[in-house]
Amino acid sequence: MKGDKVPTESEIREALKSVIDPELGINIVDLGLIYDIVINKGAVKVKMTLTTPMCPLGPLIVENARKAVEGVPGVKDVDIEITFDPPWTMDRINPEIKERLGLGI
16 A cells, blocks of 8 residues: 555446456446445455456456555555345446447436
8 A cells, every 4th residue: 555545436437447358348437337436445246247257358357456456556456246135237328328339218
């Protein structure tokens, strides 16, 4: 940890935008895969989902998310929790991205 810097949720979300779902080519934040971020004295817990429980690239996406969060100044520890409750749906995609993909709003 650099000094007493405490990471913010905004910084964590911005870092997670660098993680791209390889099948869809969209970052995991705009896909709506991030459900919750809790920060406690530099320990960051990210609760997220995948587009499907059988996602073959799930482990890669989770590891990339962990690395992205670890790169944020002030982060001491990262815990990524995967949940499928509630299950992900296309309704969670950022409206701007949905429009760009021609999925309507």
